[in-house]
Amino acid sequence: MKKAIEITNLNHQYSDGTISLENVSISVDEGEMIAIIGQNGAGKTTLFLHLNGSIKSPDKNVLIFGENIGTMQVEERICRVGVVFQDPDDQLFMPTVYDDVAFGPINMGLSKEETDRRVKEALETVGLSGFENRVPHHMSYGQKKRAALAAVLSMQPKILVFDEPTANLDPKSRAIFIRLINDLNRNMGITTIVAMHDVNAVPSVADRIIVLNRTVVADGSSQEIFSDIELLEENNLEVPEICKLFCILGCYGCTCDTVPLTMEEAALALDKMTGNNGGNVALKKDEHTDENVKSTICRFSL
């Protein structure tokens, strides 16, 4: 398996003295999909700016497919790593959707024919065919988000980085965008990194999770990370709602081998529990149960 990203002992200090990254080492295989979670100020955006070469590390410690991204020209960098920022208004600045999506290919010196082909393909991929002449700033937030993604896809990057892809999206737009991210990774094989605060959505996106808090605090499967409630709390991260529910069920003596992370896993776990109890979940009630339930709910309510 080829290494798509190799970050070794990366440090970053801003000019005002703020240390945002300390000894960060991350390795990502080609085609992998990982989520990076971390509290505000954990260094996610700084890490992404290193990944696309906007910030250049002097020590050759950010390699993209074996090459130092920091020494590449901007045209080379955007073909390798495409970053979809949280706010689409930071990425859309042309009068029409066509102009925004064609901006990268035109700047790379591609022919009009090839540029048109790429624009058509990118808009099709994000479900915005026919939007070529629309004014980006007159579109809905969800549509702008997809137009910003199309503008990145027209460069055909090998690696996609999404900074808070579901922020400010309504449930339908969120589902559409998550499906898009999954399709790009699974069907098109694009190595994908997603930074998300929405822990409830993370398990449906990534199998491997990195917890960042200036440095890499944990790197494991979503099962390992989300069943470690102490780790999440220590790093000021939310516990997914399904994990909270199963923690509370645990106070009643209803336990399962692995903590469910998705609705499907929760349904299977409940099915197993009810089966094990002759058709009914038997909730254990003794003098400690109420106290345990109260303190568990209180813990998650803070």
Ligand SMILES: Nc1ncnc2c1ncn2[C@@H]1O[C@H](COP(=O)(O)OP(=O)(O)OP(=O)(O)O)[C@@H](O)[C@H]1O
């Ligand atoms: N240009 C800058 N100059 C000085 N300090 C900065 C600059 N940009 C970010 N920082 C600081 O670096 C640290 C990491 O910030 P960064 O934006 O990378 O974190 P983040 O994980 O993306 O945060 P958030 O989730 O809030 O977006 C923070 O302490 C932040 O205040």
